[in-house]
Amino acid sequence: MTAKLSSAPNAICHKSGGNPVKDNGKLQLLSVSTALVLLILLPFSPTIYPVPDRDTGVFLYFGDHILQGAIPYRDMWDHKPPGIFIIYALGQIIGFGTAWGVWLLNVVTLILSVMFCFDLLKKAFSFVAALAGTTVLLIGALLTSIVNTPESYALPLLLAAYYLYFRTTTKKISNKFWFYMGVIFGTLFILKYTLIGIIIAIGLYSLWKKPRQTFRTYILCASFGASLVFSPVLLYLWLTGALSYFWNAALIYNSAYTNLPFTVKLLTLGEGLAKNELVYLVIPLWLLISMAIVFKKLSVEPKVKALVLVCLLDFPLELILTALSGKNFTQYYVSLIPGVALLVGFSTHIFLHRLNPNPLKLPITLILLGALCILPLWGWLLLFQLHSNTQQTLMEGVAYIKAHSNESDRVLTWGSLPVVNYLAHRESPTRYIYQLPLYTKGYSSKVLFDELQKELDEKKPRLIIDTAGSETNIPPLDPSARENWKSALPEEQKDRNGKIYFYPEEDMLSLFDFIDSHYRRVRSVGPNNWVIYELIDILEN
Structure with missing residues (x-):
């Protein structure tokens, strides 16, 4: 079979002006x-x-x-x-x-x-x-x-x-095709590294079907196409001093x-x-x-x-x-x-x-x-x-921020939901707009927590929104709630001494002390009980 x-078959064909039937079909599809x-x-x-x-x-x-x-x-x-x-x-x-x-x-x-x-x-x-x-x-x-x-x-x-x-x-597959494949490869790569499978598949199949000498030319054409995507991005990061941060x-x-x-x-x-x-x-x-x-x-x-x-x-x-x-x-x-x-x-x-x-x-x-x-x-x-309790809690938190701060005030969202800052139109005081990287084994270090504490000290946020009520990987800021959080974690997340794998507690003590000494709990919001802290200097003035 x-x-x-x-x-x-093309029923209507004109020497100029294209094919009306084909054009009409594309318009209908669109x-x-x-x-x-x-x-x-x-x-x-x-x-x-x-x-x-x-x-x-x-x-x-x-x-x-x-x-x-x-x-x-x-x-x-x-x-x-x-x-x-x-x-x-x-x-x-x-x-x-x-x-x-x-x-x-x-x-x-x-x-x-x-x-x-x-x-x-x-x-x-x-x-x-x-x-x-x-x-x-x-x-x-x-x-x-x-x-x-x-x-x-x-x-x-x-x-x-x-x-x-x-x-x-x-x-015959032309050099132009491989140039396009290079552009697509580069664009996919800067969107997400793991999306390039189809380009690899086409390359492997073509390598199997074509002479290697010809394939080298294809690689050069594809590399040129990819470089047109990579070059301006890397140049921008280099000129703005962000390249080392990007690699990190x-x-x-x-x-x-x-x-x-x-x-x-x-x-x-x-x-x-x-x-x-x-x-x-x-x-x-x-x-x-x-x-x-x-x-x-x-x-x-x-x-x-x-x-x-x-x-x-x-x-x-x-x-x-x-x-x-x-x-x-x-x-x-x-x-x-x-x-x-x-x-x-x-x-x-x-x-x-x-x-x-x-x-x-x-x-x-x-x-x-x-x-x-x-x-x-x-x-x-x-x-x-x-729809979830987190959404309802988030909207109540955003409403509180808008009512009790100005657009020029900074707000720290403790957790992994900087959407709070976006919806409230409030800037985060730190480049760690969410803190999950600080709890990643093999990456976390006291240097990162000290950097976060320094940023909070230099650009003190008026409010801190503790979203730990919607998280499992982020410790609460409240000391008693933090102890309950540690004891509630499953045993597979702890070593034989009961130490939590992803929680560098010793590195965080100074940061927790800083927050305890400069902020006071004012209320909680929503069904997930997000806790809101306000700068003591603001409360006393």
Whole structure:
């Protein structure tokens, strides 16, 4: 059986002005994609979902303060690559200082993802296959919480790599293609280091198919493309004096953060895959299609075979890269989505192609269209699940800050929620806008706590918001609450002497004493009982 590509003949062709039928089809695809994505992402818009999650809060704070002249890494600590901060700064410009700009950028990237996916699968397979793959793409986006994360902005780039590769398989791969691959590689790398699997897969497959001498030229072209992305970013960090801070966070911290035993990383990957419904679809398809091609049970056209083989090669690479972090956050599996969509599209095409005449084509098409119509409702259901006590507590804390401080006052958020500072429009007194890095084994040191204490002494915050009621890895500022917190931690987080692995208590005593002597507890807010402290000098005046 040969799975042939379906390509409609150009019924109307003009020497100038392009193809009206083709242009009209693209316009229709854009219109439908835009309407569908808007409906899906509407529940996560700032008006309906006004409280950003933890990571989004960090990025919003970065984007806002970059526009005010702050330098990432030097003035604000984080270990993410710089690409996401560039996007959020752009979003703040587009949204006139609100989260709307970031949300609109997310809408645009998901629209581009849908268009790349549908057009690729339609060209490679068929209309119904494109519907099936695109439906899976959007389901995967919802399952992996693809809203305002580095992975969400990378999704169209992952699909663009597949799209460009498929277009080049019909002709000789040019140096221009590898230049584009280099640009995509560089952009993916500065968004998140582990998103480069598809470029590696294309490179490995091309190395297998092409002479090494030719491949060296390709590497040079790709390197040039990547350098156009890396050079301005590194130059900016160097000129602003932030390069050493960047290396410290990106290399030293990330090495400590991911320094876990291989078995732990493997178990974590398994846990992440087990709770990701897409995996139950992709693994059987990957195995079946791989075996079918290996044992030559499927005979497909060369350009389709090349596309599918790259996809099959990419899947284990994505698993390896995802496992490197030792974490199983749902958004870490976004890089699997393009491959899943492609394999589903290919499987649908093969299945329908075997039935001739095909009585299932119409019902399958109607089912897929119905699924696309239902997807926006799923977004609203997810919205209700996202509501939590932390959100209510956060909004009460922000309201208190606005009522009891001025915009010129600094506020320290003790914990990992600098979104408090962003929503309250209050600057953090320290570059450690969240303190999780201070508790990372292999990175934490007394030098870091002394740096934090020095910043608090020089730029004393008017208020301190202790968010330990919503945290498990952050000790409370109150001494008695801190003792209760230590005793409540599970035994696996302690050594044989009862010492907590991630809690350098001796290094923190001076910092705790400083806060105890300069601040007084004034009240607690919300169901999570965040404790608010105010500067004693302010209270006594």
